[in-house]
Amino acid sequence: MLALHDLQRVFKGGLLADDEETVLAHIAGDGLDPRARLAIYRHHVLTTLTATLESAFPVVCQLVDKRFFAYAADAFIRDHPPAGACLVEYGAIFSEFLEGFPPCQGHPYLPDMARLEWAVHQAAQVAEVRPLDRARFDAIPLDDLPALRFSMDPTLSYVSSPWPVDKIWRAHQDGAEPAELLDLSAGGACLEVRGVADGVSVRVLDPAAYALRHALAVGVMLEEAAGEALAVDPSFDLIGAIHQLLQDQTFTDFTRAT
Amino acid sequence: MSANYGPGRPDARAGIGLRAPHVGELLATRPAVPWLEVHPENYMMGGAALASLETARRDYPVSFHGVGLSLGSAGDIDRRHLERLKTLVDRIEPCLVSEHLSWSTSGGAYLNHLLPLPYTDETLAVVASHIQEVQETLGQSILIENPSSYLRFRHSTIPEPEFLAELARRTGCGLLCDVNNIYVTAWNLGLDAIVYLDALPTATVIEIHVAGHARNDADSQTILIDNHGSHVAPPVWTLYREALQRFGPVPTLVEWDTDIPELSVLLAEACTADGLLEAARARGGHARAA
Numbered sequence A: 001m002l003a004l005h006d007l008q009r010v011f012k013g014g015l016l017a018d019d020e021e022t023v024l025a026h027i028a029g030d031g032l033d034p035r036a037r038l039a040i041y042r043h044h045v046l047t048t049l050t051a052t053l054e055s056a057f058p059v060v061c062q063l064v065d066k067r068f069f070a071y072a073a074d075a076f077i078r079d080h081p082p083a084g085a086c087l088v089e090y091g092a093i094f095s096e097f098l099e100g101f102p103p104c105q106g107h108p109y110l111p112d113m114a115r116l117e118w119a120v121h122q123a124a125q126v127a128e129v130r131p132l133d134r135a136r137f138d139a140i141p142l143d144d145l146p147a148l149r150f151s152m153d154p155t156l157s158y159v160s161s162p163w164p165v166d167k168i169w170r171a172h173q174d175g176a177e178p179a180e181l182l183d184l185s186a187g188g189a190c191l192e193v194r195g196v197a198d199g200v201s202v203r204v205l206d207p208a209a210y211a212l213r214h215a216l217a218v219g220v221m222l223e224e225a226a227g228e229a230l231a232v233d234p235s236f237d238l239i240g241a242i243h244q245l246l247q248d249q250t251f252t253d254f255t256r257a258t
Numbered sequence B: 001m002s003a004n005y006g007p008g009r010p011d012a013r014a015g016i017g018l019r020a021p022h023v024g025e026l027l028a029t030r031p032a033v034p035w036l037e038v039h040p041e042n043y044m045m046g047g048a049a050l051a052s053l054e055t056a057r058r059d060y061p062v063s064f065h066g067v068g069l070s071l072g073s074a075g076d077i078d079r080r081h082l083e084r085l086k087t088l089v090d091r092i093e094p095c096l097v098s099e100h101l102s103w104s105t106s107g108g109a110y111l112n113h114l115l116p117l118p119y120t121d122e123t124l125a126v127v128a129s130h131i132q133e134v135q136e137t138l139g140q141s142i143l144i145e146n147p148s149s150y151l152r153f154r155h156s157t158i159p160e161p162e163f164l165a166e167l168a169r170r171t172g173c174g175l176l177c178d179v180n181n182i183y184v185t186a187w188n189l190g191l192d193a194i195v196y197l198d199a200l201p202t203a204t205v206i207e208i209h210v211a212g213h214a215r216n217d218a219d220s221q222t223i224l225i226d227n228h229g230s231h232v233a234p235p236v237w238t239l240y241r242e243a244l245q246r247f248g249p250v251p252t253l254v255e256w257d258t259d260i261p262e263l264s265v266l267l268a269e270a271c272t273a274d275g276l277l278e279a280a281r282a283r284g285g286h287a288r289a290a
Helices: A003-015 A034-056 A059-063 A066-079 A094-099 A110-123 A132-139 A142-147 A165-171 A207-218 A222-231 A236-248 B020-029 B047-059 B079-092 B119-138 B162-170 B179-189 B193-198 B234-247 B263-283
Strands: A149-154 A157-161 A189-196 A197-207 A251-256 B014-017 B036-038 B063-064 B096-099 B104-105 B107-117 B144-145 B176-177 B205-211 B216-219 B221-225 B253-254
Touching: A003 A034, A003 B104, A003 B107, A034 A110, A034 B107, A034 B119, A034 B221, A059 A066, A059 A110, A059 A165, A059 B221, A066 A094, A094 A110, A110 A165, A110 A189, A110 A197, A132 A236, A149 A207, A149 A222, A149 B263, A165 A197, A165 B020, A189 A207, A197 A207, A207 A222, A207 A236, A207 B193, A222 A236, A251 B096, A251 B179, A251 B216, B014 B263, B020 B047, B020 B263, B047 B079, B063 B079, B079 B119, B096 B179, B107 B179, B119 B162, B144 B162, B144 B205, B162 B176, B162 B193, B176 B179, B179 B193, B179 B216, B179 B234, B193 B234, B205 B234, B253 B263
Parallel strands: B014 B036, B014 B253, B036 B063, B063 B096, B096 B144, B144 B176, B176 B205, B205 B253
Antiparallel strands: A149 A251, A157 A189, A189 A197, B104 B107, B216 B221
């Protein structure tokens, strides 16, 4: 008799790897082919997880059409099933998967579109953002500012791409003008994605501002983040950019580096 | 000993699942439904969903019907998931917390379905241990729901209702009797639904679910699929009447999770259940533990 742990392992193999012979031996037919019984579970797992991915990546789905998306999703689900029961978290590595998925090779913009959509999906999950304690910040001596590390609005993320994924994304939003054929040579973008009151905003940043904000978002000290921005554009208005960050209420907290 | 299932069990009337397409209308019109039920997994990551749940909670009791704990998995319970559930229980104070007699995770993969268990002594020990861990962490008793099944394992030795009864006896958990699941399981596995109902210890049934199912023809056989996507089928209402005769009036939840209709349709289903509950009350006679 198979121990429960082993039965569940071979059942999983029967669902995801089509490796069903072992588990079929343990399933009673009761008037129906055990294969058909197992298939009911497999069908539910694959279709509901495909639907989860469709709802997280609606533009990718529209770009490749539903049938192709289901084909890609099927491969993704079998290789990378969810790690937990909160399915809003499922799909974080879908863009990486698309990068290595041979049928997608002719569409090199797809992984970056998936990256952008994941950033949008995540931004929509957060409801409450605690603002920065301005009094505490304003009390910091100017000389100490370069050594600060910041926590940012948790809905923020940064996506850069050589492809015009922001234009493609906008063209697929509700109420967008029907797009003429999008010019993939239109150039790339540095994008800031953020949750806002009535949804999610996708904003184009100039490359130096992107370098600054992205560096701060990954916890780099202000001095170092400023260095990265100035390396992109030596004439970058750093002070103005910091004022803008404060005005945009980008920061939620800060610490002094020791 | 009276088990503690949560602050204030719902009345023995019919509640509805709180579904995303209905939230706006429900909060605007505040229908006189006695309680709501949600999947806690949809709210564990916070966000706008949790905010609207908290708003609903101000006016309605809410019960939690979990799908992610995987009580039947052979390994350890996912502690991170259990902690997320506890945080949500502490925040929302649900009137009941229930989960499923099933498994979903194996080798770190969550398979997004309520998968079938072999009913053996080993499985009994595993599930009982997990229920006890959950009850200790939450500080309250939970309900276990009978699953809808599409297969039976050859090496099962314990009939499903007896398995549930033994779980209740060992752990002090209650039972969530899903009448549609009994009907679907009985059809799919050639069981007798009335025999199943008779085997459930009456005092342990704390909540009832009713829902719709679909008929699926495969290999010229009809299999019933528990898809919660339609009205409750007439034979399930009949089985529900049988259940009320055995268990007395029990808080009943109408589930409708796919092809979700207008809120008014769901409320009408709850009215049908309320009518049957009222008839059961009028018959009286069945003494239930409070």
